[in-house]
Amino acid sequence: MKTFYLNMLAILLLTGCASQAHLLVKEGGAPFIAGELVHDSGRDNRLMLQAPNRRYEARGFVVQHETDMRALHKRYYGVNPKHWERIISGLDTDHVVYSVETIATSAEGDKVSCRLVWGGGAKPAGVCTDQAGAAFSVHFE
DSSP, rough: HHHHHHHHHHHHHHEEEEOOOEEEEOOOSSSSSSEEEEESSSSTTTEEEOOSSSSSEESSEEEEEEEOOOHHHHHHHTOHHHHHHHHHHTTOOTTTTEEEEEEOOOOOOEEEEEEEEEEETTOEEEEETTTTTTTEEEEEE
16 A cells, blocks of 8 residues: 555656646748747756758746736635635646747757747747748647
8 A cells, every 4th residue: 555655656746847848730831840848847948949941949948927816816806715715825727827938049040039828728829030020920739
């Protein structure tokens, strides 16, 4: 029985510490044929975008976490106190909005600036802009 609980604890720790990885969804107008966004709790964050003739990478960027507590307080405090308690205790992360702003650079020195946003349960999406100013919509799975 003790082994069972230790195994369960190990599984929870491993899955809880794992990075989130999202693959790029190829779209018609975007020049990227592949890509990946990996984010966890810090310095191992990575964005890779593959164009037919170039690979762009950004590493170590910050993923911002924001929650509009004032709006949530208005919505849940008196109406649904159990839900409000889950939100302020950090157990309900569906209301957190994540965002990334980073610049991915190729080996040749070309740069692509990307802004991505997603909510709890949603997939990252946003816009990447190349040095010429052309903007491309990007979505990740």
